[in-house]
Amino acid sequence: MEDAWKPxxxxxxxxxxxxxxxxxxxxxxxxYGMVPVRRLPPGVRFDSMNARSESVGEKRTFTNAWAxxxxxxxxxxxxxxxxxxxxxxxxxxxxxADESMFAxxxxxxxxxxxxxxxxxxxxxxxxxxxxxxMKRFHKAGDEKRALVVVPRESWDDWLExxxxxxxxxxxxxxxxxxxxxxxxxVPPRKKIPxxxxxx
Numbered sequence: 001m002e003d004a005w006k007p008x009x010x011x012x013x014x015x016x017x018x019x020x021x022x023x024x025x026x027x028x029x030x031x032y033g034m035v036p037v038r039r040l041p042p043g044v045r046f047d048s049m050n051a052r053s054e055s056v057g058e059k060r061t062f063t064n065a066w067a068x069x070x071x072x073x074x075x076x077x078x079x080x081x082x083x084x085x086x087x088x089x090x091x092x093x094x095x096x097a098d099e100s101m102f103a104x105x106x107x108x109x110x111x112x113x114x115x116x117x118x119x120x121x122x123x124x125x126x127x128x129x130x131x132x133x134m135k136r137f138h139k140a141g142d143e144k145r146a147l148v149v150v151p152r153e154s155w156d157d158w159l160e161x162x163x164x165x166x167x168x169x170x171x172x173x174x175x176x177x178x179x180x181x182x183x184x185x186v187p188p189r190k191k192i193p194x195x196x197x198x199x
Contacts, residue, residue, distance in 0.1 A: 004029055005029065008080075009032050009076075010032065011032055011033050011037075011047070011049055012031055012032060012033055012036055012037050012038075013031070013032050014029045014030065014031055014032075015029070015030065015032055015074070015121075016028070016029060016030075016075060017029075017030045017072040017073065017074050017075075017106060017108060017119070017121050018072060018073040018074075018075065018103065018155075018159070019070070019071070019072040019073075019108050019159065020069075020071070020159040020160060025155075025156070025159055028108075028119050029119065030072075030108055030119035030120050030121040031118070031119070031120040031121070032049060032120075032121065033047070033048050033049050033120060033121075033122065034048035034049075034051070034061055034062060034065070034107065034109055034120055034121065034122040035048045035061060035120065036111075036120050039111065048061050048062075048122055049122060049123065050122060050123050050124070050125045050145070050147075051107060051122045051123070051124050051125070052124075052125055052145075053124050053125060053126050053148070053168070053171045054126075054127075056107070056124060057164060061122075062107060062122065064109075065107040065108065065109050066107060066164055067164060069161065069162050069163075069164065069167070070107055070108050070109065071105065071106070071107060071108075071158060071159060071161065071167065072105075072106045072107065072108045072121055072159070073103035073104070073105070073106065073150060073155055073158065073159065074103060074104050074105075074106045074121065074123055075101055075102070075103045076101070076102065076103070076104070077095060077099075077101050077102075078093045078094060078095040079093070079094055079095075079104075079147060080092065080093055080094070080184075081094060081134075081137035081138065082137060082138060082139075083136055083137050083183070084138070084139055084140060085136065090183055090184070091183070091184040092137065092181050092182065092183050092184065093181065093182050093184065094133070094134075094179060094180070094181045095179065095180055095181075096178065096179060096180065097177070097178050097179055097180045098178075099180075102149055102150075102152075103149070103150055103155060104123055104124075104147040104148055104149055104150065105123065105124040105147075105148040105150055105158065105170060105171065106121045106122060106123045106124060107121065107122050107124065108120065108121045109121070123147055123148075124147070124148050124171060125145040125146060125147060125148070126145070126146055126148055126171050126172075126173065127143065127144065127145065127146075128144040128145055128146035128173070129143065129144045131144070131146055131173050131176060132176040133176040133179055133181060134146035134173070134176075136181075146173065148170070148171050148172070148173075148174075149174035149179075150170060151174070154170065157170070158170050
């Protein structure tokens with residue numbers, strides 16, 4: 001199954017999520033973005049990669065999954081954010097201080113297709129204006145947002161929770177001292193000889 005997704009997950013890429021099933025937690029492949037591009041009407045552009053926790057129960061794109069407790073965990077070893085402290089956007093990674101795998105909160109949706117059911121997912125975010133680490137990312141003046149890391153001992157509780165309002169109690173910040181971040185230097189651009197044809 002590992003060959004079914006790429007090392008980095010971008011919009012509309014497949015990735016593994018963990019959701020509740022009748023037999024307990026199960027892993028399925030799902031498209032990143034609650035509404036996959038192929039499901040949008042021609043000419044419509046719509047981003048549903050993240051869902052704001054404050055309005056997740058009100059937005060039509062997410063409200064059904066939220067009300068039906070279609071919660072999931074999105075496992076990862078890091079996520080990436082832009083940092084503008086140098087005056088320009090620099091890609092930074094964020095992960096656990098012990099370099100372990102972790103999981104963030106998400107919602108999933110099922111779609112019917114000729115080949116059988118397909119799945120998509122979104123990640124929940126919370127305000128991070130006061131978080132010591134996550135407030136460093138994104139442009140100055142923009143609201144700071146953060147993914148919600150679920151402590152390992154709470155994974156089952158998040159998946160099993162059937163009360164949407166109680167589920168909000170999980171939407172809290174992970175301690176900054178248990179996280180680590182690092183910058184990715186921008187690789188130098190390859191110089192192309194003047195007489196080399198390019199396409």
